[in-house]
Amino acid sequence: MSSFTFRITAEDSSTGARTGLAVTPHGAFETPNFMPVATHGAVKGLEPAELRAAGVQILLANAFHLGLRPGAGAVRSLGGVHGFSGFDGPILTDSGGYQVFSLADANVVTDEGVRFRSPIDGSELFVTPEESIRAQRAIGADLVMAFDECPPAGAAPEVVRRAADRTLAWAERSLAAFDRGGPQAILGIVQGGTDLALRTECAGRIAALPFDSFAIGGVGVGEEKGLVRSVVEHTAPLLPRDRLRYLMGIGLPGDFLHAVGAGVDLFDCVVPSRNGRNGTAFTSRGLVRIRNAAHALDPGPLDPDCPCATCRGGPSRAFLRHLFATGDHLGGALLTRHNVAFFEAFLAGARNAIRSGGFGAFRARWQAVYPT
């Protein structure tokens, strides 16, 4: 049996927000929490010790990418994803469903699985729920995801329906291929697009399966933000109250305020790292685009209210801008480090607010800074 446990530690009286504690073989994490994305095992530009110092309690890695390079067997032989990456805390791996559909050329989906060309060498590959689970077991994350089909935003109703049915069938095959006697925990994924009735049906059918916890997938894939929020508001409460609820691929500070209020416990997103590399910082006073000429002679820190290693005793905004202007990747790493720390502190603030009965005030305060 997996040693994964999750328990609720506090609940907000006027929203669905709650705090929880999840325990994995590699330690615990508090919820609500945010996982930075270490696609290939590293959050680009950052060392594991920097992630820890930024407050990271759980990391997301990608089984699709690690399975292609260096290969699941190589990761296993190098100590699993923890030994390989050097991050010794809880790690979750995405199953690769989203990546197969969004990145691979010429994929052909059948009920059996997905045939696609490797984005690395063009070779033809075939991935099935069984193969995804086998790779995720070899890679050795604490939490693994069922293999699902994630249709794009705006897909026709029959495409969304077929993807939902396949996701349910693949969920059962993922469970059958999973070693329930091992140390890992497995999460089922609710698909269903923006069709709320279909979401209800999928949530009920997935929740009836013996997963350790559950995720909401297929949101934030290009649809309008109002639709994302209606799906989250609708679906989160349908998932078992006593299980971890993970909203995949979301998001921004404003999304957290909304989704935490709907009862979501866990998030991941590339935004802190991708935007950091592009020169955008999330700060206590709003977005800072460091390439802006306004920062050229600014001797102040990126975020005067932030205790992270980039902001405290670190470079001025002027020097950070200069690093971007001169093509020094240190600039992107320093902004990524800050953004990750900001996201972690933001969720830690949400946890504290929920525990102290102040989530409503927390949400109102931050909605003024991050209105969308």
Next chain:
Amino acid sequence: MSSFTFRITAEDSSTGARTGLAVTPHGAFETPNFMPVATHGAVKGLEPAELRAAGVQILLANAFHLGLRPGAGAVRSLGGVHGFSGFDGPILTDSGGYQVFSLADANVVTDEGVRFRSPIDGSELFVTPEESIRAQRAIGADLVMAFDECPPAGAAPEVVRRAADRTLAWAERSLAAFDRGGPQAILGIVQGGTDLALRTECAGRIAALPFDSFAIGGVGVGEEKGLVRSVVEHTAPLLPRDRLRYLMGIGLPGDFLHAVGAGVDLFDCVVPSRNGRNGTAFTSRGLVRIRNAAHALDPGPLDPDCPCATCRGGPSRAFLRHLFATGDHLGGALLTRHNVAFFEAFLAGARNAIRSGGFGAFRARWQAVYPT
């Protein structure tokens, strides 16, 4: 008067090698020493604290590049190069002579100065010894360099002669523009190509000027290694024994062994950072090309004998290789950090060997690892 001092602390009995202590307004550095190159104010990918932890005692920045971007006045307004870069130890700025000749398009050299197009925006600029010194004073390094003309390898004798004469004339103008009452020290540069008689003449004429210390320039600009070494062996002993001798733009471990033996005290080179970013590490057992497939499953550290932050408790060779394979610039930063630490430890080892009378053995041991 500059507060710069230099004194010899030990001398090898059988070679020209010596140890020394240089004191600047921003602290002391021991010699022989190596300056990593922070062209725009940062050693690409590394934070100032990482440089310190790697053993860096003095840093080189580039007045040409900083003068173009963000501009000497901007650097001054941001606390000078120390405040701007965040490195609070001794810093030397190159004058820009080498850069003007090697990087700028369509430069036209007259006795007055050099007209060239900005490599950033194509605008026409004119740099003179006076302008270079003015910029270096604004930038505020502890050690500044006279403005010189550095001819390329293989230049015709009359070109080398004219550049040497210009360098001597510009040395006097650099001194005249320099504030000898300020905190900075200024170094004169010996040119003369591979013509040893011309080197003798230039060394004598430069050494007769009231510079604080002296540098050997115009080597390692494309000529054959044996010629570099004959110039260094010939020129270093011509410079005043009681002054710091700086060999510009050199080099590799084997070059240090040779030049230290010839009485050189200070080096700079882009090799640790440029090669690090390209995946080449200098280790106690020789060069490691981390992209090599041989490292794909290697769980060991980059250099098992190295105490740097990359090698101790850091990533495996397999993970470092993976970072390069997946385009994560963290890989280049980690190799740069190691290479800088290796170069610093190498020179620290040379200092210890000189002090203890073991420089010959040190040189023989390392020549076996780095024969060229």
